[in-house]
Amino acid sequence: MQPPISIDQAALNPPGWAKWVPGLQMLRDYQVNWLGNDIVAGIVLSTMLVPVGIAYAVASGVPAINGLYATIIPLIVYALFGPSRILVLGPDSSLAPIILGVVLPLSLGDPGRAIMISSAMAIVAGGVCIVAGLARLGFITELLSKPIRYGYMNGIALAVLISQLPKLFGFSIESTGPLRDLWAIGEAIVAGKANWPGTALGGGTLLVILVLKAHKRMGAILVAVIAATFIAGWFDLSEKFGVKVLGPVPQGLPGFSIPWLQPSDILPILMGGFAVAIVAFADTSVLSRTYAIKTGTRVDPNQEMVGLGAANLAAGFFQGFPISSSSSRTPVAESAGAKTQLTGLVGALVVALVIVVAPMLFKDLPNSALAAVVIAAAIGLFEFGDLVRIFRIQNWEFWLSIVCTAGVAVFGAITGIGIAIVLAVIEFLWDGWRPHWAVLGKPKDVDGYHDMTRYPDAQRIAGLLLFRWDAPLFFANAELFNQRIQDAIAASPTPVRRVVVAAAPITSIDVTSADSLADLDEMLKADQVDLWFAELKDPVKDKLKRFGLFGLLGEDRFAPTVESAVGRYLRDYNIQAGA
Structure with a gap:
């Protein structure tokens, strides 16, 4: 692990427009003693960039030279x-099936x-990421839980692996979806x-x-590709x-070019570009946070979106074509001693x-060897170990992950997203839709009021x-809230006078539930039962005031704590404590 890079506090919170151009801040604070590390790391990194760029271009259905562009x-x-000082961006295996799924049917070879x-x-994906970053939507990837991310990436890995098998075996098939492709490969x-002979070379x-691959400085991919x-x-x-x-491969550097499209291309390209943006930022944000922790720095997820978007644009x-961060090339740069993004420039x-x-x-690079490079990357995308742990501790989330994997494998990457x-x-909705609820009592020798199912001997008033x-x-x-309260009243050992x-735990309320509470209050009043609330948060009270429910119930029915309620x-009904 590298020691943290020392940077003054102003670099972490630059003023004005400078915060959107972190590279200028880094240049201002660059230390001369980092230069040797960055140059060496950049040269080491380049040994991997060339074969991987070519391999992922071919896997994405575009000419090899465009992978280098x-x-x-x-x-x-x-x-x-x-914003990340060490992240390496470029063509990525997780994006290949998405790109191929759009390119193949539209380009027709x-x-x-x-x-x-x-x-x-790439332009669509870049635009989406930049707009989302400027709108500070960097949090959106947090909406995908770990099991779902695992499931999606396992599905992507499977799709990538299957897509490369025809190249490994030296024939082509008409792609109709990962699992159907697997059947066609078997038939071929x-x-x-x-x-x-080509298969043997690719397998080798x-x-x-x-x-x-464990020896990062050896350049496993470069060694294997040169040998092949x-x-x-x-x-x-x-x-x-x-x-x-x-x-x-054509000689020369890329020039500025505007891609001209046919009207029929627009919708699938928009869908594919949006899908790429989601996957690319999900991958990039996780990898960026990981290396920020390792290097003792902080990375703004919104700026990460802008940086990724600008690179795609x-x-x-x-x-070029859509790109993402690389979980295989970034460790190479890190292990080679990279200090800043100068490594990527080199x-x-x-x-x-x-x-x-x-x-x-x-010119003599075998297609089967390129397929092997992509397959090796796909194998690295699979996540099994943590899924075993998830199965042990909460198996429904494990099966949720499996369903997500199956969705990608059966329907393809874009539908899988x-x-x-x-x-x-x-x-996200399930826990709120059918949440846990409890009737509370006062356990002996325990402070506060607790779930009666956990403390069966707890005292009720x-x-x-x-x-x-x-x-x-x-x-x-x-409606479930109302029903559960009525069920609890019916199950009470004594007639209920106050709820x-x-x-x-109620952190929000909407109009529908507020109206439902008003109905519940009327229903309980008819049975001579009062409805009170304790420890309701002020923002929720503010909503009840706007909805008119606070005034309907009366301010005195909102107690600051359960104990005060x-x-x-006890005072209202002249009951002695402990009765």
Whole structure:
């Protein structure tokens, strides 16, 4: 773990517009003794950027060179607008199936169209992230629970892995969804369509990456890709055995380009770009927070959205495609000693130098080796260990995660995002829709009033029902609230004269539930039962005042504490304490 970087407090809270351009702040505070670390780390990082950029471009359905463009431009832009000092951005395996799902049916195999469509998706994703960041919506990824995030990422990992199997085996299929694709792959293998020399080369590449990946400084991907390229070229596997290789890569740097679209492209690109924005920011925010803790710094999630959005926007206008943070390249930069985003700039410059000076280095790179690079990344996306823990402690959340994984695997990445969001909303609403409630009593030798189911011998006061509702009151649970109070009254061992709602857990109330409370009050009055509240929070009282319910019930029915409500009841009915 790196020691925290020393930065003055003004750098953490820069004034005015400067807070949206953290790179300028970092430049102002840059220390000369960091320079050697950043240059070395950038060179080490570049050894991974080239093969990974090419691999993810091919996996996303766009030409290889555009993967390098989508590597160079975002690193430069994020160095200016990104708040994290160590995060590495670029093409990512989790985005590949989303991009491919839009590019493949719209481009129909035309590389030029594929570039325009993917670039437009990056522009949409960038715009969404920037607007969300400026609107301070950085908290939205917190709405996806850990089991749902695991489920979605496991589904993405499975989709990525399956999408690369045809390339690994050396044939192509018409994609109709991950699970259906798996069946088609099996049929193609049985029919003898596999290119086994290429498959063996890809399998060997995958094995080398997995064996060496723990040694971050060794550049496992670079070693494996160089070896595969050398073998394919030395033995002329393309000509002799039909092993598919990348071929010549265009020379030169990207130029500014506006992607021109057909009207029929707009809706799927908007949907795909929005989906990319959600996934990219979810990944980036988690990784950014992780490394902020490791380096002893603070990262603003809203600025993280702006930085990610600016990087995507720039990628879209310079012939790139949607990008995200990288959970595989960032650790490489960190382990190589990176101190600031200058590491990313050095890495980008090295990649740019390679495609200008030596583009023919990639011509013998086997497609099966590129598939192996993506498959290795997909394997790293799977999360099983923590799901086992979740199954042990709350198995319904485990099954929620599995359903989310199945949604992505069956319907694809974009539909899977929708399923994940719907499940997140349902999960959020469920505890409030059918919350825990309790009748309270006074246990012996325990302060306060507590759940009778936990303290069966707790004392109850004759004629008084202490009722606790552990959720906000809103339209979905208003009728249930009324019913539970009536059930508790019916189950009381003595006739109830007053109901006191221990309302500390009630953090909000809406119009529907307020009207329902008025109905409950009328119903209880008919049975000569008073309805009181204790410990109701002032913001909720303010809402009741606006709704007219506070005046209807009367201010004296709102006690500051449960104890004071009990004391008032004892005085009103001249009951001795302990009776």
